[in-house]
Amino acid sequence: xxxxxxxxxxxxxxxxxxxxxxxxxxxxxxxxxxxxxxxxxxxxxxxxxxxxxxxxxxxxxxxxxxxxxxxxxxxxxxxxxxxxxxxxxxxxxxxxxxxxxxxxxxxxxxxxxxxxxxxxxxxxxxxxxxxxxxxxxxxxxxxxxxxxxxxxxxxxxxxxxxxxxxxxxxxxxxxxxxxxxxxxxxxxxxxxxxxxxxxxxxxxxxxxxxxxxxxxxxxxxxxxxxxxxxxxxxxxxxxxxxxxxxxxxxxxxxxxxxxxxxxxxxxxxxxxxxxxxxxxxxxxxxxxxxxxxxxxxxxxxxxxxxxxxxxxxxxxxxxxxxxxxxxxxxxxxxxxxxx
Amino acid sequence: xxxxxxxxxxxxxxxxxxxxxxxxxxxxxxxxxxxxxxxxxxxxxxxxxxxxxxxxxxxxxxxxxxxxxxxxxxxxxxxxxxxxxxxxxxxxxxxxxxxxxxxxxxxxxxxxxxxxxxxxxxxxxxxxxxxxxxxxxxxxxxxxxxxxxxxxxxxxxxxxxxxxxxxxxxxxxxxxxxxxxxxxxxxxxxxxxxxxxxxxxxxxxxxxxxxxxxxxxxxxxxxxxxxxxxxxxxxxxxxxxxxxxxxxxxxxxxxxxxxxxxxxxxxxxxxxxxxxxxxxxxxxxxxxxxxxxxxxxxxxxxxxxxxxxxxxxxxxxxxxxxxxxxxxxxxxxxxxxxxxxxxxxxxxxxxxxxxxxxxxxxxxxxxxxxxxxxxxxxxxxxxxxxxxxxxxxxxxxxxxxxxxxxxxxxxxxxxxxxxxxxxxxxxxxxxxxxxxxxxxxxxxxxxxxxxxxxxxxxxxxxxxxxxxxxxxxxxxxxxxxxxxxxxxxxxxxxxxxxxxxxxxxxxxxxxxxxxxxxxxxxxxxxx
Numbered sequence: 019x020x021x022x023x024x025x026x027x028x029x030x031x032x033x034x035x036x037x038x039x040x041x042x043x044x045x046x047x048x049x050x051x052x053x054x055x056x057x058x059x060x061x062x063x064x065x066x067x068x069x070x071x072x073x074x075x076x077x078x079x080x081x082x083x084x085x086x087x088x089x090x091x092x093x094x095x096x097x098x099x100x101x102x103x104x105x106x107x108x109x110x111x112x113x114x115x116x117x118x119x120x121x122x123x124x125x126x127x128x129x130x131x132x133x134x135x136x137x138x139x140x141x142x143x144x145x146x147x148x149x150x151x152x153x154x155x156x157x158x159x160x161x162x163x164x165x166x167x168x169x170x171x172x173x174x175x176x177x178x179x180x181x182x183x184x185x186x187x188x189x190x191x192x193x194x195x196x197x198x199x200x201x202x203x204x205x206x207x208x209x210x211x212x213x214x215x216x217x218x219x220x221x222x223x224x225x226x227x228x229x230x231x232x233x234x235x236x237x238x239x240x241x242x243x244x245x246x247x248x249x250x251x252x253x254x255x256x257x258x259x260x261x262x263x264x265x266x267x268x269x270x271x272x273x274x275x276x277x278x279x280x281x282x283x284x285x286x287x288x289x290x291x292x293x294x295x296x297x298x299x300x301x302x303x304x305x306x307x308x309x310x311x312x313x314x315x316x317x318x319x320x321x322x323x324x325x326x327x328x329x330x331x332x333x334x335x336x337x338x339x340x341x342x343x344x345x346x347x348x349x350x351x352x353x354x355x356x357x
Numbered sequence: 358x359x360x361x362x363x364x365x366x367x368x369x370x371x372x373x374x375x376x377x378x379x380x381x382x383x384x385x386x387x388x389x390x391x392x393x394x395x396x397x398x399x400x401x402x403x404x405x406x407x408x409x410x411x412x413x414x415x416x417x418x419x420x421x422x423x424x425x426x427x428x429x430x431x432x433x434x435x436x437x438x439x440x441x442x443x444x445x446x447x448x449x450x451x452x453x454x455x456x457x458x459x460x461x462x463x464x465x466x467x468x469x470x471x472x473x474x475x476x477x478x479x480x481x482x483x484x485x486x487x488x489x490x491x492x493x494x495x496x497x498x499x500x501x502x503x504x505x506x507x508x509x510x511x512x513x514x515x516x517x518x519x520x521x522x523x524x525x526x527x528x529x530x531x532x533x534x535x536x537x538x539x540x541x542x543x544x545x546x547x548x549x550x551x552x553x554x555x556x557x558x559x560x561x562x563x564x565x566x567x568x569x570x571x572x573x574x575x576x577x578x579x580x581x582x583x584x585x586x587x588x589x590x591x592x593x594x595x596x597x598x599x600x601x602x603x604x605x606x607x608x609x610x611x612x613x614x615x616x617x618x619x620x621x622x623x624x625x626x627x628x629x630x631x632x633x634x635x636x637x638x639x640x641x642x643x644x645x646x647x648x649x650x651x652x653x654x655x656x657x658x659x660x661x662x663x664x665x666x667x668x669x670x671x672x673x674x675x676x677x678x679x680x681x682x683x684x685x686x687x688x689x690x691x692x693x694x695x696x697x698x699x700x701x702x703x704x705x706x707x708x709x710x711x712x713x714x715x716x717x718x719x720x721x722x723x724x725x726x727x728x729x730x731x732x733x734x735x736x737x738x739x740x741x742x743x744x745x746x747x748x749x750x751x752x753x754x755x756x757x758x759x760x761x762x763x764x765x766x767x768x769x770x771x772x773x774x775x776x777x778x779x780x781x782x783x784x785x786x787x788x789x790x791x792x793x794x795x796x797x798x799x800x801x802x803x804x805x806x807x808x809x810x811x812x813x814x815x816x817x818x819x820x821x822x823x824x825x826x827x828x829x830x831x832x833x834x835x836x837x838x839x840x841x842x843x844x845x846x847x848x849x850x851x852x853x854x855x856x857x858x859x860x861x862x863x864x865x866x867x868x869x870x871x872x873x874x875x876x877x878x879x880x881x882x883x884x
Contacts, residue, residue, distance in 0.1 A: 056748035062401060062476060064751050064764075068782075068795055071479030078474070107394040108531050117549065173579055181583035188589055189580040194385045194551055194571035306576040308550045316391065319715075321748060 025349050029342060036338045040331060044096060047330045048089055051323050057081060058105045061320040079105050092327065101331065102324035104317075111328035114313065119332070120203030121191055122302070122309030125228055126294030128206075132233030134287065137240025145248055145271065156241055163238035168231075172304035175231045186227050189306030193220040228305040232298050236290060243286050247279035254278075281352050288344025292337045382874045383553075383569035384856060386867075387581055387590040389597025391549060391574050394533035397467075397515045398475040403596045403767075403848070403865075406514050408572060410866040411554050413517030413538035414562075416445060416464075417508045419771055419863025423621070423674055425508050428562075429459065429518065429539065433508055440503030440817065445511075447494040451561045453520035454536075454543040461490040467518040468496075470528055477515055480769060484510070503817040506772040512864060513770045541565050541870045550574045554869070565870035566857075578602050585615075591856045591874070594867065595849040600718055604661040606851045620848035620861030622672040624767040625776065626664070626722075628710070628841040629800035631760045633790045636706060643838040645694035646708070648687040649738060651729050656844050659721045664844040669831055670776050672845060677773035677815075677827025682835040683842055688733045695737040706738045709760045711753075714744030719763055722843070754800035762800050765846065771863060773827050774816045780840060781830075783809050789837075796839070803839030 058079060059072050067075075076082045080091075095102055101111035141160070144153025180188040192198045192205060199208035199217045206225070209217035251257060252275050260274045261267075299311035306312075310329060317325040349355045390404020397413070400406060416430040427433065429451065434443035451459035465488045472482040484507075486499040498507070510516075523537035534547040542554035542565060554570040573590065575581045578599040585593040585606070595603055610617030630637045630646065637643055652666035668683040684690070692701060700706045710726070712719040723742040730738055745753070753759050768775040783794035783804035791797055791804040808830070815826045834840070850859045850867050857873045 054749075056746070056752040060751040061748045064747070067477075067479055067798070068483070068784075069793065069798065071483070072798075074479070075476065104393075107399055107533050109393070109533055176579065176583060180589075181587050184587045184589075188584040188587060189575045189577075190550060190573055192551065194553075194573045194590075195383065197546060197553075198548060198551070303576050304580070306550070306574065306580050312576065319746075319748065 021353075025346070029346060032338075032342050032345070036335070036342075039338065040334055041093075043334045044093070044327060044331050045089075047327050048092060048323075051321070051326055052085060054321075056321055058321040058323065061322075062106065092324075096331065101328035104325045105322045106317075106320050106325075111324050114325060115310065115328055115332050116203060118308060118310045118313040121307060122298075122311060123295070124204050124206060125225065125232065125298070125301070125307060125309060126291070128225060128229040129232035129236060129298070130287070130290060130294060132229060133236035133290075134240055136233065137237030138244050138283070140237065141241040141244030142248070142276075144245065145252070148249060153245075156245060160238040160241035160245065163235055164242070165238075166235060168235055168298070168300040169304055171235060172228070172231045172301055175227055176304060179227055187224050189224075189304075191221070191224050191306075191308055192217075193224070196220050228301050228307050231305075232301045239286060239290065240283060243283045244279060247282050248275055251275040251279045281348065284348055284351070285344065288340060288348075291344075292340045295336045295340065296333045382567050383571055384567050384591040384872055384874060385571045385573060385589070386592045386594065386869070387573050387575055387584050388594040389575065389578070389581060391576075392552060392572075393549060394531055395536040395544065395547060395552070396527075396531040396533055397517055397519065398471055398478070399531045399533065400515045401476050404574070404594070407594065407866050407869075408552060408554070409514045409517060409536070409538075409540075410862075410864070411540055411542045411570060411869040412536045412544055413514060413519075413540040414451075415514050415517055416447075416511040419509070419512050421621075421860060421863060423771070423863045425512065429464070430511075434498070434511075436503075440505075441500045443498045443500060443507055444491065445496050445498070447496065448561065449494055451539050452559050453518075453523070453539055454557055455520050455523050456559075457520050457522045459518060459539050460493050461496045462493075463521050464488075464496050464518050465490050466521040466524075466528070468498075468516065470519075470524070471516060474529060474531070475515065477513075477769060480510065480513065481516070502813070505819045505823065506770075506774045506816055509770050509772040510775075514864065514866070515769075542570065545569070563870065566873040567870075570869050570872075582606070585851060585853065588853060588855075592850055592852040592859060592867070592872065595851075600659070600661055600663060600721075603663055603849065607663060607849075610851060614854070616852040616854065616856065616858050618850045618852075618859040618861055618867065620850075620865040620867075621674055621771065621863055622665070622845045622847040623771065623865045624765050624846035625667055625670060625672070626763070626765045626843045626846060627670070628843060629754065629759070629762045629764070630803075630839055630841060631757060632801050632803040632837070632839045634757060634760075634802075636708070637760060639698060640837055641694050641698050642706070644684075644836075645691045645698065645738070647835070647838040647841055648684050648691035648694065649730060649734055650726065650841060650843065651686040651733070652843060653686070654729055655722060655725055658725050659718060660844060664846050667842045667845040670780060670834065670840065670842055671773045671827065671831065672768070672771070672776070675771060675773050675776075677824055677831070679828045679831045682828075682831040683838070684835070691734060692737055695734070701737040705736065707741055708738060709741045709743060710763065711743050711745050711750055711759045711761065712763045713747040713750055715747050720744060722763055755797050757802060759800055763843070767846075771865075777815070777827070777830060778812055781808065781834060782812055799840070801839035803837060805833060805837065808833065 059076050103110055104114055140156045144156040176188060179186050199205055199212055201208035205221040209221055257270055257275050260270045296311055299315060302309040302312040314329045388404045390402050392405055397409060400409060414428045418426050418428045420426055429448050431446045431448050434445050436443050447461055447464060453459055468488045472478045484501055484504050486501050489497040491497045517538050520537040524532055536544045541557060541560045543557040545555040546553040552572040556565045575584055581593055581598055582602040584590045606615060609615040630643050632638055656664050656666050668681055669679050671678050673680055695701045710723055712723040727740040727742050730740055750762055754762055779795050780799045781796055783791035783796045785793035786804045789805055791802050796802060796804055811830055815823060848865045852859050855875055857875060860868050860871055862868055
């Protein structure tokens, strides 16, 4: 059987398994939320309200129905693409996700680009002299940024650049005095499309600190991955053969070693993208970034069952999609991959 | 590499220079409460109430001195002879933000809607049988029983009227991202993290002194604190601010670098004592616990002196206040009581104290009280402290699973009734044991013969009779100690020097319309 048909079969099986996996995840989340102590009434009313009022609110929110009925209704709606309504404000969950997901994706994409640029640059910089100063600094950078606790790093960055120097905003996604751009929910894109430079500047100013912090924290992964893989590639037979053919070191590194060293980095990128789809909770909370992870955290605290279920299902679906795409890209780039 | 990094850092101040200019004299107010809905039927959090206070008008308002004044009503309710019907005359010439007229039908529509689908609708529906329109500008509330604090209940901002025209399709469901009311500001923009209020030009009352308010939500205390310090926001509300940040702002204000306003006390931090199960089913032990709390030390260490010790369940400014209802800290007296109960002679009473783990001050309280007891009464009593997420703790409370829980109670409207009934009311009892009612919800399961009748009567009488009755109820409760009041809390706000002195109304809301930017001090905003 040809490699192409193997790949097609592999992708088909992954995609066919996706609904089963999503059903399992959705059911697990549904169950775990109900097993966890506390319910939305406790979150909404605390110790307030007499029992009759609590019971009335429970009935109004449909929480008085048998669990099997609630589950059946949830799955029925899910099959129709309806994620239900938030218990805290009655808004459709789909709309709440549409509001939050672009914020996380925008932050994730910019941070990932920054992480890749900085991480790969640092990882590549020490390759000329292995174990030299630059290589050592790169290694330290890789370990240091990876080991830094995100909330601590974010708070330090926030204190220095926003509070002490006052260069950039402390938090939020957009200046309070401007109207946010309308459209896709990706503010950079929307303000560019509208050609509104003030909006673009405002979006950028708010994006810089969270994206830079997240980017720098992630860059260590790229640094280490590139360093290790590039060193391994440079010590391999095909590189030795290239050198013995009289090719320049620059050509050997850039044309022979680097492309091979970047393949594992691509897989790491895919995994990082998948993890960022669910948002970067600590960064989002520290910088008041209204992303999906922040929203999920609030929903869990409020025991907003439909919203938690909806976010988890959507994020899981996106993660499956991204991982399949990464597999596809890696397979297309690397002819050695077999399925 | 170093050059690239340096140029990146240099780009930051350039980006900083791209700051958008502030629109006219509008002010930026920051808070931690995320606002998911501006529909009064959904409102239950302090942040939402604050925004609603700018967008809407209540029937009655409580001024900074605690006096009741009509707002959309023109006079206090006129009660029928049996006290079960209250007629309220309404203001004429008031327009909703959509240009439609405010009248009795609109007020009745809003109250009925609140009673039907309001999260806090029980507050009204428990007391009000029906709302009738009896004249174009007069409504009548038919009460389930006489209720003297009615005007104070009607001062709750969640009862602000909304335009029946705008809410026609939302009479039985919330309208989250719009608000069409009668207040001094109209809602110009609604986002989960950001709301813009602009002055409503056809407002019937005094026009706001500023060109608008931009409300922003920042998710954590450090961000809120930093935003005020860096001059990014003009005013900061204290809900969600950690205590050390509050103290730093308080010090800045004392040094003249910020403006500070403290609202009326509306919250009581208290410990519930499970009185229907051993060991705290013994009154003598509950009395001993009441004398074992060194509030002065706790308040100094835990709240850094920003809260006041509290020995009653009613805030001191309200009718029925009795500041020394609960006994003071008395380790010698407590020891006598513990001995009476059979402890201190080589036998140490272990009391489980649960605190809400998601509230930093609560943990500090639990640990400080534990240390204080170890120091002063270590041979008699010891605390076993456990943290539990607030929502989980609340769900365990009415199941009788928590021997003692430290939590707080914030009144929805400033009246003693709103502090006693939610903690003490009991609809089904067996002797001193409450089987059903608010006392169960509050975690004490305590009641006393005749107490429910006294509580009911306290909201049916007025004047000195009411005061005497409330004092007597508090004394009776204090003697049994099903709840141990710890400290009193109030809303606070801090503003930069470029903004006029903020002030609170009697309901604990910053009067947004009074705020204005001071041009002369604009350079002095960074403390």
